[in-house]
Amino acid sequence: MLSQTHIIFSQAAFYTACAASGHVPQWWEALLCAFFSLFPADVDHPQSLIGRALPFLSRPVAYWFGHRTLTHSLLAQVVVCTVLIFSTSTAVWLPIMVGWVSHSIADMMTPSGVAWFYPSRVRCVLPGHYDYRISIGGTGEVIFGALMLGMIALMFPYSGSGQGTTGLIRQSIGDVAAAREQYDQQRVGFQWFVEVEGINKDSLKPINGKYKIIAGEGESGFILETKGKDKAHVIACQTNSCEWYLSKARLHKGQAEHVTVFEYNSDQTDTKTLLAELGSTGQNSDVFLIGEATTKEGEIIKLNYDKTTALDGLTIKSVRLKIQARHAPKLAPKFALQSDVENTDDSNLSPYLAKWLR
């Protein structure tokens, strides 16, 4: 086959292999795969693109071994693959092997086939009937190339999911536990959204839509941003304890996002100061509060990924808070208030050490 068809086929095979295996491809891996779809296989062909680039290698190989023999052989591929698997990472061996093996398979589809089991000179062909094979540079090769371009377009979006075949099947049927598992594995560094189907347990109305994930909840649930007037978030899962019962969930990755956490513990704070500071922290970020606040009247308000609006109208006296600010990668927020309580409930750190770590 022509060099360009080999490159196109190698890319289709590479993105398919990534989607199936769960390896997330990088652009340079695709380039590596394209290069190895020509080299070393067509070194044995002095008129090919790679043969013309490396005539000092190409002529002796063509003379001693002939075309489509050693450099296209399964034996050479298995030996090199074994060495690479034990000496490099998936990011290196996968594109190299997919590129190289795809070359041999593509050549099998041509009338003269490949001596894939070299040193045996028997030619392997695919498919067996001569009339169904693709003559080099003919209409068949153009159609094959076009089909493989379509395959690249189809597989490229799936290849980045990193879920592998099983994960993709579970996602396509909307498995809630699978969505949560993927979220736990990949959540760091990005915003995440989830497309859900289910039922509101209070109103019994059906739920169908795409929501931003605030955090995971329990075993396989989510805390979702709802932008409701009275409620900023909702707990959704597959047990009876949640506000929304989910029957289906599909994850979608959003923009890059970093998380900065501030700890604030105080016995002498007030609502106005705290809200003003949270307001300036939240200028370039989304702020969530985790912990508890105690009012002057002694009422304890539990906060679980609540927005700052949860404190509106309260007269707060003391707080034990983790303030989570989610922001674009380069916009690190600040929080100026200093804790006046050294020990926190969930920290076993000595106050002396904590002082230096804060």
Ligand SMILES: [Zn+2]
């Ligand atoms: Zn070839």
